[in-house]
Amino acid sequence: MAEALQEQQPPALPNEIDPREFDGPAFQRDPFPLYKRLRDHHPLFHDRFHNRWVLSRYWDIDGAFQDNASYDRAVYKPDGPYQFGSTHVFGPNILEYGNSPQHRWLRNIVAGQFVGNRLQVFLPMVAQICDEVIATFKEAGEVELVSQFSSQVPIRVISNMLGLPRQDEDTFVGWYQALIAGLGFGGEHLARGIQARNEMWDYLDPLIATRSKTPGDDLLSRIVSAELDGARMSPDEVKGFVALLLAAGGDTTDKAIANMWFHMMYTRPDQYADVQADPNLWDDVFTEMMRYDPVVHAQFRHTTREVELHGRVIPERAGIILYLGAGNRDERVFKDPDTFNIHRSDLHMGRENRSGRYKDGKPGHLGFGIGQHFCMGYAMARQEAMIACTKLMAAMDTPQPKFDRHPGISSPSIDSGGFRSPQELVLTFNPV
Amino acid sequence: MKVRIDLDKCYRSGECYYNHPELFEMSDDGDPALKVTDLTDAGMRLHAEQAAEVCPAGAISIEE
Numbered sequence: 001m002a003e004a005l006q007e008q009q010p011p012a013l014p015n016e017i018d019p020r021e022f023d024g025p026a027f028q029r030d031p032f033p034l035y036k037r038l039r040d041h042h043p044l045f046h047d048r049f050h051n052r053w054v055l056s057r058y059w060d061i062d063g064a065f066q067d068n069a070s071y072d073r074a075v076y077k078p079d080g081p082y083q084f085g086s087t088h089v090f091g092p093n094i095l096e097y098g099n100s101p102q103h104r105w106l107r108n109i110v111a112g113q114f115v116g117n118r119l120q121v122f123l124p125m126v127a128q129i130c131d132e133v134i135a136t137f138k139e140a141g142e143v144e145l146v147s148q149f150s151s152q153v154p155i156r157v158i159s160n161m162l163g164l165p166r167q168d169e170d171t172f173v174g175w176y177q178a179l180i181a182g183l184g185f186g187g188e189h190l191a192r193g194i195q196a197r198n199e200m201w202d203y204l205d206p207l208i209a210t211r212s213k214t215p216g217d218d219l220l221s222r223i224v225s226a227e228l229d230g231a232r233m234s235p236d237e238v239k240g241f242v243a244l245l246l247a248a249g250g251d252t253t254d255k256a257i258a259n260m261w262f263h264m265m266y267t268r269p270d271q272y273a274d275v276q277a278d279p280n281l282w283d284d285v286f287t288e289m290m291r292y293d294p295v296v297h298a299q300f301r302h303t304t305r306e307v308e309l310h311g312r313v314i315p316e317r318a319g320i321i322l323y324l325g326a327g328n329r330d331e332r333v334f335k336d337p338d339t340f341n342i343h344r345s346d347l348h349m350g351r352e353n354r355s356g357r358y359k360d361g362k363p364g365h366l367g368f369g370i371g372q373h374f375c376m377g378y379a380m381a382r383q384e385a386m387i388a389c390t391k392l393m394a395a396m397d398t399p400q401p402k403f404d405r406h407p408g409i410s411s412p413s414i415d416s417g418g419f420r421s422p423q424e425l426v427l428t429f430n431p432v
Numbered sequence: 433m434k435v436r437i438d439l440d441k442c443y444r445s446g447e448c449y450y451n452h453p454e455l456f457e458m459s460d461d462g463d464p465a466l467k468v469t470d471l472t473d474a475g476m477r478l479h480a481e482q483a484a485e486v487c488p489a490g491a492i493s494i495e496e
């Protein structure tokens with residue numbers, strides 16, 4: 001009977017997309033087949049089930065990032081403006097200021113701290129932290145890279161950049177984990193995340209007060225005392241920014257490092273040999289990882305006016321999802337897009353530009369976004385990942401994955417900002 | 433007062449046109465271009481001065 005019923009259903013059209021696919025486990029594990037169907041057959045997909053429009057081709061995503069008059073990141077309630085900070089786990093922060101002049105102001109107050117000379121002074125500390133973390137497992141000749149290395153380094157780096165006392169580092173790591181968990185999953189996790197945020201804020205209050213009066217050379221002092229046209233960030237904005245730094249700067253870089261090692265161990269062990277011969281190639285591993293399967297796959301916008309695209313009209317105030325991970329595999333832009341190759345000649349290698357435009361004429365990856373909200377930590381993430389990977393490689397002779405098979409990179413939920421990474425990555429090696 | 437952009441030095445960082453869209457715009461290939469040539473307005477002068485200050489390539493200069 002059941003069989004008979006099934007037979008009566010019309011066969012699904014091979015290229016038709018059921019929006020529930022975005023919520024299924026297959027998509028979290030391997031979103032690329034669905035991305036391809038989107039690019040090829042539904043370059044503008046109206047997902048009525050999730051009430052949003054989906055963009056997946058490289059130049060459409062670039063176009064949305066560049067068009068501030070039509071697309072904004074700030075979120076509005078249907079009946080009015082969004083209340084900043086009331087429900088967001090981070091509190092008030094730059095992510096919620098959309099394309100306003102306030103966003104430009106807030107960004108410019110701090111952006112300079114993460115590039116150029118200001119960044120260089122922190123690099124010896126990054127190297128030292130890597131050494132310390134590596135020393136905790138090196139003699140064992142075996143490491144679970146995610147828990148013992150990649151998730152340890154970036155958060156300790158940020159804590160040190162902020163100039164927090166070193167004995168508080170572990171407490172800080174705990175708040176960080178609760179905040180990150182509160183990001184994607186709502187409910188109980190959101191409540192714990194907000195509690196961790198509040199504890200962290202109480203901890204930061206006196207530090208902010210003293211460092212505004214007598215600033216040192218640490219990042220927290222620089223943030224509280226940075227001025228633009230005579231104005232400083234408010235204490236609430238400082239705290240919101242610190243909370244954001246933990247996730248935007250910690251969790252992402254953490255997963256970037258794990259992904260780079262995953263690809264070197266499982267996807268292209270042949271190219272790991274090249275990197276061993278020339279450690280500078282970690283730079284290209286970073287770039288190709290940010291194209292092939294970047295940490296962040298989805299960004300959200302909404303329309304501020306009607307937008308015409310692919311012969312259709314997206315209404316005003318419509319939700320938009322930009323799949324960076326799909327644009328990066330666009331065969332209209334990259335040759336053999338599904339091949340991981342650090343020697344690619346059709347991708348801009350090296351430092352990213354906020355404009356997404358390069359003098360070598362090559363397209364860049366979309367993994368840091370483009371334009372108004374282009375990642376502020378792009379230089380820091382790259383440098384930190386480079387130092388961490390180079391240091392780890394130098395400590396290990398002939399590293400091997402412990403298990404032949406690996407379940408691969410996945411995300412708890414691509415569409416709610418869940419970052420992609422391997423859950424575990426066990427390596428064995430001879431200590432150097 | 434005149435703003436000059438040295439396109440040989442410029443590496444298309446985008447900082448001038450994202451931070452000062454009042455004065456600069458992006459051309460299709462990513463090079464910055466001036467939107468306004470009349471800089472008698474005090475607000476425009478300020479945009480020009482700030483952009484010259486933050487351009488990471490030192491490609492923007494102001495001539496009186």
Ligand code: HEM
Pocket residue numbers: 073094095107114244245248249250252253256294295296299300367368369370372373374375376377378380381
């Ligand atoms: C590999 C690591 C990283 C990845 C994959 C990443 C990814 C991204 C992406 C995709 C955006 C764009 C958001 C949008 O378009 O709305 C962004 C923005 C941002 N990132 Fe990162 N990021 C990384 C590292 C960092 C680091 C180390 C910092 C620390 C400074 C940081 C701070 C920020 C901030 C503050 C923004 C918001 C900028 C704005 O709205 O103007 N990120 N990041």
Ligand code: SF4
Pocket residue numbers: 437441442443444445446447448449463464486487488489490491492
């Ligand atoms: S800020 Fe300088 S380097 Fe960047 S696009 Fe403008 S002129 Fe070029």
